[in-house]
Amino acid sequence: MPLSKGRNHVGTSNHLNTSKIAATGYGINNCFTKLVPPRCLVMHAKNKVKNFLFHRVNPVRDELWDPMDVGKFDQCVRYLSKNYLVLTLEEACDKSFSGTPDKPIATISFDDGYRDNLEYAAPILQKYGCPASFYIVTDCIDKGRMVWTQEIKHLFQCTTLLQFNSDLSYLPEKFRVAGWKDRKQRLAYARNIRDFLLTANPLVRECFLNNIRLAFPDVLPLNPMMSWAEVRELHSAGFIIGSHTRTHPVLPNLENAAEIEAEMGFSGCRIQEMLGSYPISMAYPFGAYDQKVSAAAYRTGYKYGVTSNQQWYYSDKDSPYAISRTLLSNEPWIKTLSRMNGSFERIKELIKGKPQHPWKSMLVATKGVKSAGVLTSEALNSFP
């Protein structure tokens, strides 16, 4: 079913202002006056924002990358629309807000650009009147391919072959194999090579992907990503389209600032070419960033950079290039609910002390030797 047209609140210029926010119908002033009589107001900090991150939403289970169930997503959006003032990320993080909201502020975003975001998530968001941002990987849209980490997983899981007839001389010796004794060994190889490729030169990654596409012809290609026509449909329904880079690399692991800027700038220009304006915000793949990544986001024309370290974002003191988001996936409802109302972080803090950024080990490692094991398994399993 086609999406209904939006109220033109997609901000793609680099400068939002309060009159534009008010015109959207999602602005603080509108909600403030429409929903609650002034004498009953419970004031909430306008600079404190909880950003929620989703990936896939689908009724069909998928062992490759289990989507959030559609019914559960509906429950989530219903909960968020009832308990938060849901704004676009650009509105919520803008410091020029006036007024004081009667509920805590939240935003909703999606990473990677899956087709099921348009099919299942967008109609539910519209049902509850919630705006959202969708961060797309432009090469995946251009080439009709899934995110590379998922493609490796898909090919190694679905092939029946145990022989690997490829020239792998460009890889370290331990990865130059001619085959595996069984499926289990093949899947273990897939996990190890994926971890290696997260830190390797992007050309090595591309070579390896070409190798496996040819080596496993028994696997049908899968394309769960949106096409440009579908991205355009989301955009004209009033949702925001942001950049999630060109090829979905671990940005801090790229060789230099020029490579990081190329990933960000190219995807921004491609979105501008296809949708008519340069995106305002950028989502770092795997939530991984460091100082040079934030600086590159600024230099390539983005106003905001979003990550995923499960905390509140304070627009008056936190960097606009390190905006926290809380990841929601297909977990049991009680866990999802505790992440949405913030009790999950509080319990974790009580048990373990201060919450630790899942990318801490990576950020430390990238300052030193790049070839060190950089991604924690917790972080890897949370992302495609």
Ligand SMILES: [Zn+2]
């Ligand atoms: Zn991603």
